[in-house]
Amino acid sequence: MKIIEEAISKYGKILDGEIIKVDSFVNHQVNPSITNELARYFVDQFKDTRIDKVLTLETSGIPIAYAVASILDVNMVFAKKSKSKIVDEDVYSEEVRSFTRGTVSTVTVSKKYILPNENILIVDDFLAKGNAAIGLIKIIKQGGANCVGVCATIEKSFQGGRELLNAMGIKVVSGANIVAFDGNTPIFG
């Protein structure tokens, strides 16, 4: 989407030629006008699919996930991240490695909020190596539900996440797909 590519080019900061900082419209300050336009685009890409729920991972995925859920008029669930490996019996959990932070988190969702046979759309701010998305897909499967796709505001497809997800039969849609960096300039695909 032109609007996301333009926002990245205008406001994004590239760190070390691979990490992209988009504090001004995604990760700290959020622009509802851009976010709602992106949400409409995501919903349109799944117009032939029944979606029962939107799942994201706290924190920065919440605004775009909420905007998508709001258009679809379905509930949105945000998975929780914790550093502790000790989890309650009443949650599904997976360990997820963060590419940008270099940390491992335990991601949990209450068993009450993933129901058998639900069609669940994952919506998040970033897709890089696909670790977070794959953790969420495993949680969806633990609950006997189906992941119908993964939407990300910004994708860095050269880091392999899309390929992994497609190999699992999962449709991937992103607002902007960065296929490479030329120094500190993103190249969109």
Next chain:
Amino acid sequence: MKIIEEAISKYGKILDGEIIKVDSFVNHQVNPSITNELARYFVDQFKDTRIDKVLTLETSGIPIAYAVASILDVNMVFAKKSKSKIVDEDVYSEEVRSFTRGTVSTVTVSKKYILPNENILIVDDFLAKGNAAIGLIKIIKQGGANCVGVCATIEKSFQGGRELLNAMGIKVVSGANIVAFDGNTPIFG
């Protein structure tokens, strides 16, 4: 608002006669239909006030803050919480004690996202003792901006937050105001 009171009565769980768990529509799963109706109500309570920005505190305040910002068509900023007392030079920070968790966090907002003379509306999920709101108001003041009000999905006014904020001249609006608990039943005011 009847819709929030009903959701609390139907889905909320009261712990120890003072902590209210609303995982099913606020803190883990979010219902956009309820949240958007609440956002319209909040916006309506400030219809005679210029609002330039909405400020919340990660994580559970984000959906309702986003919904309000979306109606107003202004940016939403979520303040970040960390356990570390070491903060960058480029942020405003305040220490905030959490009532439910019994922990102290350092709350930060980048100096780029609070601008002098902006009218900022605080929107959060809970208002109890008012600690988080007062931390955010101090951050707004550090940036030379004005806090025009505090909105909370659920208020426990018997814990004194509203009184403190009103004494500071701050208007408070909540979706449901719990004035007391009768055992594990909330009494709405």
